[in-house]
Amino acid sequence: MNALLLALTDALGDALSIDDGVRAAHARDYWARSALDQWQGAYTELPLAVVQPVDTIGMAQAVTLCRAAGAAMIPRGAGSGVCGGVLAQRGSVILSTARMTGLRHFDACNMLATFAAGTLGSEAERLVAERGFTIGNWPQSIDRSTVGGWVATRASGQYSTAYGNTEDLVYSLEAVLPDGSIYRSKDTPRAAAGPDLRQLLLGSEGTLGIVTEVTFSLRPLAETGIRQAFHFKDFATGIQTIRDVMVPGWRPPVVRLYDVRESARHFKGTCPAGRTMLIFLHEGPESRTRVEAEAVAALCDARGGQRADAATVDAWFEHRNTVPSWTELFEQGLVVDTIEVATEWSRLNTLYETVIERLRAVPGVIAASAHSSHAYRSGANLYFSFAAAPAQGTDRLAVYDACWNAAMEATSEFGGGIAHHHGIGRVRREWLARELGPGGLRMLQAIKHALDPDGLMNPGVLIPEA
Numbered sequence: 430m431n432a433l434l435l436a437l438t439d440a441l442g443d444a445l446s447i448d449d450g451v452r453a454a455h456a457r458d459y460w461a462r463s464a465l466d467q468w469q470g471a472y473t474e475l476p477l478a479v480v481q482p483v484d485t486i487g488m489a490q491a492v493t494l495c496r497a498a499g500a501a502m503i504p505r506g507a508g509s510g511v512c513g514g515v516l517a518q519r520g521s522v523i524l525s526t527a528r529m530t531g532l533r534h535f536d537a538c539n540m541l542a543t544f545a546a547g548t549l550g551s552e553a554e555r556l557v558a559e560r561g562f563t564i565g566n567w568p569q570s571i572d573r574s575t576v577g578g579w580v581a582t583r584a585s586g587q588y589s590t591a592y593g594n595t596e597d598l599v600y601s602l603e604a605v606l607p608d609g610s611i612y613r614s615k616d617t618p619r620a621a622a623g624p625d626l627r628q629l630l631l632g633s634e635g636t637l638g639i640v641t642e643v644t645f646s647l648r649p650l651a652e653t654g655i656r657q658a659f660h661f662k663d664f665a666t667g668i669q670t671i672r673d674v675m676v677p678g679w680r681p682p683v684v685r686l687y688d689v690r691e692s693a694r695h696f697k698g699t700c701p702a703g704r705t706m707l708i709f710l711h712e713g714p715e716s717r718t719r720v721e722a723e724a725v726a727a728l729c730d731a732r733g734g735q736r737a738d739a740a741t742v743d744a745w746f747e748h749r750n751t752v753p754s755w756t757e758l759f760e761q762g763l764v765v766d767t768i769e770v771a772t773e774w775s776r777l778n779t780l781y782e783t784v785i786e787r788l789r790a791v792p793g794v795i796a797a798s799a800h801s802s803h804a805y806r807s808g809a810n811l812y813f814s815f816a817a818a819p820a821q822g823t824d825r826l827a828v829y830d831a832c833w834n835a836a837m838e839a840t841s842e843f844g845g846g847i848a849h850h851h852g853i854g855r856v857r858r859e860w861l862a863r864e865l866g867p868g869g870l871r872m873l874q875a876i877k878h879a880l881d882p883d884g885l886m887n888p889g890v891l892i893p894e895a
Contacts, residue, residue, distance in 0.1 A: 433498040434478060440490045446479045455479045455523045458508045458515035461766040462829055462856065464755040476503065476517040481525045485603060485611060485641040488524065493609030495522050501888050504635030506547060506578035509570040512854025514582065514634050514890050524639055526577050532556045533642065541600055543644040546577025562647040565592035569750050577640040583632030585850035587749065588682035590804045592648065596631050603642035604630050607881035612638065629876065634852055635887040637880050651712035655722040656742035659734035660704040664688045665778040667705045670732045671804050672774050679721050683710035690798035699741040707734065708742045764817040764825050768836045772845035773808040780843045781811055787835040793817040793828050803849065810849040853891045862893050
């Protein structure tokens with residue numbers, strides 16, 4: 430056992446594991462490319478060890494010891510990330526928040542709840558729901574993502590159009606920085622005390638520290654909810670309708686528009702052939718919810734929308750988080766993934782059409798589709814899916830990369846944002862320089878160097894080389 434393992438064992442005891450099974454289970458996240466690589470028989474590098482402290486002090490001790498030894502540190506929550514934010518390398522130490530769980534503090538008067546960072550999203554939501562509140566963040570991965578992971582990846586949930594994204598829901602947070610020191614943000618509803626340092630950790634993907642505790646500003650559970658759906662002649666008309674809803678200030682928590690291919694797949698029997706489906710959830714106080722639902726229905730009518738059975742939305746809620754595993758799809762000979770981007774209203778449909786066209790031009794691609802799931806005053810996101818069936822002998826990883834390059838190139842070309850809510854990880858890293866521009870990239874690299882001069886926190890993720 431080397432010196433670092435001995436030091437970690439002395440400091441943390443059974444929080445340290447060098448078991449092969451534990452190391453293998455923590456070696457990567459849910460990135461489709463690394464899963465495909467492993468499925469094809471490539472060796473997955475194992476970390477030196479996995480550390481699972483029970484509190485912030487223990488995590489700070491682990492970071493201090495790893496830094497002194499010059500060991501790479503890879504923060505990990507539940508491993509639900511899909512962009513390659515967790516990928517072990519030789520000699521690295523996985524810093525897991527798996528044992529840092531539970532509700533640490535609850536304040537009904539100020540509507541605040543503090544959780545240890547390793548708490549699963551579904552558990553956090555259950556704990557506040559028992560007390561009459563909701564966090565309001567419902568990512569598809571809510572059953573297998575952690576609240577600390579939400580912060581690290583700047584995640585977004587299915588109710589974001591009304592309730593906001595993770596950065597809008599976080600009240601304060603605590604983190605261990607790369608030198609082992611502990612940062613705790615001020616508990617205050619707003620501050621004009623210089624830059625908001627929380628934002629350095631929101632979306633930092635474990636490169637600037639590891640989040641250990643998160644406090645959310647809560648909402649009361651909704652008094653009532655109304656679900657409705659409409660189908661339109663094409664995707665462009667659906668986009669125009671969403672803009673019609675957003676401009677006056679209506680904010681249904683769920684606003685999702687599916688293109689023709691995805692409408693046919695998700696809404697069999699309720700969406701006529703060749704039409705696009707737009708679904709809504711309205712919730713809150715009964716009187717406001719009713720008024721919003723009626724106003725939105727009138728806007729849909731004005732764009733030629735045809736009402737669908739409300740059971741359409743019920744069925745979506747029932748199956749919204751059900752997706753096949755990567756292995757199931759690989760075994761069918763498919764190379765698949767999803768790519769989410771964002772842009773302004775004036776470019777949204779053009780970007781949609783361009784990305785779909787370029788994905789379909791990649792040899793082997795048999796399906797390319799999209800939906801929009803998050804809307805804002807000045808634009809919305811596009812969530813693309815692709816499936817390829819490469820010919821026998823074709824390099825599957827090359828096909829995967831070609832699809833991603835096609836989508837990223839088109840998005841950058843049209844001035845769109847290359848990542849809406851899944852983060853950068855490794856899959857988008859080389860595109861970040863174009864996203865931030867020379868000045869923004871230098872700023873990010875300078876922050877990284879100031880906090881982590883040896884580059885030990887999650888190397889290879891997010892930040893392009895200088």
